[in-house]
Amino acid sequence: MSGITLSEKQEKVASFIKGPLLVKASAGSGKTRVLTERIKRLIKLSNRKVLAITFTNKASEEIKDRLQDCENLNEKLFVGTFHSFCNYVLEKHGNVIGYSKLPQVFTEDSDRLKIIEEVIANIPSFEESYILKSEKERNTFKYDCLEAIARIKRNVILDNELKEKIEDNEIILLYLNYKNYLRSLNAIDFDDLLLEVYRLFASFPNIAALYRRSFEYICVDEAQDMNKAQYMVLKSLVGNSNPNLMFVGDEKQCIYGFIGSDSKYMNEYFIKDYEPAVFELKENFRSAKKVLEFANRIIPGSAEIKNTVIEGVCELKEFSNQIEEAKFVTNKIIELISLKTHQDIEGIIDYNKISVLGRTKYVLQAIEDEFKNNDIPYYYKTTQRSFELESYLGNVFELALKVFCPK
Structure with missing residues (x-):
């Protein structure tokens, strides 16, 4: 993380200290870089914790990796998904709302389908209809039931609001039976994590205040993907104050x-x-001007160059055979490594920052041989073979050759 260079706009975000903050960051604008740099500064600045909310475990790990050089990181930062944060809260204070120990969380559809099947069997009006359905119709019906339950939870409807906000009494009956069945197992499902923490914070503001004092700063990544339950959890956490809450x-x-x-x-x-x-x-x-210009020459209008900062290099080379091509690629890599730095590349150039793309593993064989001869470390990252994809790429390459090498 040391030596990070930010643009003028990025620097303004990273150095923003007090109050609520909304960052609208388009694709390739360095969103994660700015977010992690701001978190790094807040960790150093604050005597309390920073809460960083992401939408995937992978994003959480990326933030942790970028902050590895921060001292006392585990003590100063909680980074995780909404659900992992809510799980953390229930582990600490779930007893206040009736959980004697941390409930088991059912996340798999297979588990929830078995439970809803049991619930349906115990509601006569549902069971009578269910028995008459075909196997395919039963599966559809079970998923419909689970979706109806999930909508109630995602819309943050508490038990005392059900009759006011849900017109269908049978859906209410289904929901309450499903909830009671889970409770008998000391279990909840994925949507319950959010709903139960909202209920906890809303019913016991003193507990929300405890977390508010613990986390001085809250940063939410990919905030465009938030739903009502997630937003309500945040609102119940930060209260009506002027929070140090960042949405990106x-x-x-x-x-x-x-x-x-x-x-x-x-x-x-x-x-x-x-x-x-x-x-x-x-x-x-994220993209370079020269690469996007090249793309537009192959397929006009396929790439937007506006706001692109990095100039980049993109050249078309033609070789008489694969060995000649492989030697060129290898020598180019050796040249880049020897340069150590480049104006378009952050930090020292090493082998981990270089990729060689090929339409199939077969066409890379000559390059692999050259790498071995020159002691260049490498590894393959391949996907399942797709003849349709190969055919499409072949057509693109053929078009490129016609555009740039008409002879």
Whole structure:
């Protein structure tokens, strides 16, 4: 992390210290870099903890990796998904809402399907209809039941609000029976993690205040993918104060709409509720201008060059055979390693920063031989063979040759 260089706009975000903050970061704008750099500074600044919320375990691990050189990282930072944070809270204070020990969390569909089948069997009106269905219809019916239950939880409807907000009494009956069945097993499902922590914070504000004092700063990555339950957990945690709450996201990259996610929680509700300072990061550091220009020459209009910062290099080379090509690639890698630095590359150039792409492993055989002859370390990262993909790529390469080598 040492020696990180930020653009002027990135620096303003990383150095923002007090109050709510919304960062609208487009693809390739260095969102994770800015987020981790800000967290690094907050860890050094604050005597309390920083809470970093992500949407995947992989994203959590990436943030941890980028902050490895921070002292006392485990004591100063909690980084994890919404669900892992809620699991942490229930482990500490679940007894307040009736859990004598940390409940088992059913995350697999197979487990939940078995439970809903048991619940259906104990509700006469559901059982009568269920028996008459075919096996395929039964599976569909079970998934429909689980989805109806999940919607109640994602919409943060507490038990005392069910009759007011749910018109179908049978759905209420199904929901309560499912909930009671889980409770008899000292278990909850994935959606319960959020709902139960919201219920805990809403019913016992003193416990929410305890976490509020523990975490001075809260940062939420990929905030465009937030749903109502996640937003309500955050609101119940930070209260009505002027929180040090940071949302980072890009509304164009919202991908979880099928489970209730909506960028309005970032773009509308957060702004309305907390009036954050708003920064926009539009610079594209992920792609290079020359590469995008090359792409547009092959397929016009396929790449947007606007806001691209890195100039890059992209050249078309033609060789008489594979060995000649392999020697060129190998010598180019040796040249880059010897240079050690490049204006478009952050840090020292090493083998881990270099990739060689090929349409099939077979066409890379000559390059592999050259690597062995020159003691260049390498490894393969391949995907399952797809004839359709190979055919498509072959057509693209053929088109490129016609455009740039018409002879």
